[in-house]
Amino acid sequence: MEKKKKKLxxxxxxxxxxxxxxxxxxxxxxxxxxxxxNELLHVYVLAVGQGDSILIQSQNHAxxxxxxxxxxxYHILQAIKALHISELDGIILTHPHADHAGGLQTILEHxxxxxxxxxxxxxxxxxxxxLFSNLLDKAEQKKVTVSIPECHQQIQLxxxxxxxxxxxxxxxxxxxxxxxxxxxxxGDFSMFLAGDLSEAGEKAFLEENLVTPVTLYKVSHxxxxxxxxxxxxxxxxxxxxxxxxxxxxxxxxxSEKCLSRLHEIxxxxxxxxxxxxILFSVSEQKVTIxxxxxx
Numbered sequence: 219m220e221k222k223k224k225k226l227x228x229x230x231x232x233x234x235x236x237x238x239x240x241x242x243x244x245x246x247x248x249x250x251x252x253x254x255x256n257e258l259l260h261v262y263v264l265a266v267g268q269g270d271s272i273l274i275q276s277q278n279h280a281x282x283x284x285x286x287x288x289x290x291x292y293h294i295l296q297a298i299k300a301l302h303i304s305e306l307d308g309i310i311l312t313h314p315h316a317d318h319a320g321g322l323q324t325i326l327e328h329x330x331x332x333x334x335x336x337x338x339x340x341x342x343x344x345x346x347x348x349l350f351s352n353l354l355d356k357a358e359q360k361k362v363t364v365s366i367p368e369c370h371q372q373i374q375l376x377x378x379x380x381x382x383x384x385x386x387x388x389x390x391x392x393x394x395x396x397x398x399x400x401x402x403x404x405g406d407f408s409m410f411l412a413g414d415l416s417e418a419g420e421k422a423f424l425e426e427n428l429v430t431p432v433t434l435y436k437v438s439h440x441x442x443x444x445x446x447x448x449x450x451x452x453x454x455x456x457x458x459x460x461x462x463x464x465x466x467x468x469x470x471x472x473s474e475k476c477l478s479r480l481h482e483i484x485x486x487x488x489x490x491x492x493x494x495x496i497l498f499s500v501s502e503q504k505v506t507i508x509x510x511x512x513x
Contacts, residue, residue, distance in 0.1 A: 277376045408431075
């Protein structure tokens, strides 16, 4: 006679299920750990509201590009520390508007930084704001080297190659167009970013042959309709595009015009207002993309 299988008591089964759910939630909410041994590069497009902040990390080095609004400074600092990063090789400020520079004073105050890189701004565009002067004062206080890199100046961070890109901004009447650009490469992966570059700046970059095909484009000016023109996007020909913008922001970013142009070139679009913090993990073989990364 076949013995009946004993069933777990209801309370025990329920307890095991509850424990499994708790563990799943716990693992899902744990901060992303440091870069893995087989990875060349991590690019974190941080969800910082209506601002820009990008963290790049190699095996032994890390750099921050822009620092969003002042209110996001501690959020960015928390993200850096969650990745066990104890020092930044550099901070790149693409241009000193508040939504890119605001949080950087907090970073300089609480984390060792080797170099602060600034764009080469003509005298008539130099900011006179307390934000910018206080940032320079903090860099001096913390003995951070301040550098204005030349176009094509390069930095090597393990397997990451970073090249600064810039144009003569003396004829521009908008600080956005004086934005310092970068091309970042690791293996077959490449990325282009240039702060809040708009039509005039894009034209100058194209004329200087600074725009070449990339894997990832950090969309300029939060997806403004006056940025990411058709000719510029055609030259970049990105596979992926990342837009940093605030949910339901007052500017309507990203604009339908910009999104339409991005769709026309066939790239995958990621947005911090919809996808939270976005991580592009680069290895020799592939690029892996994660959304809503918890840091």
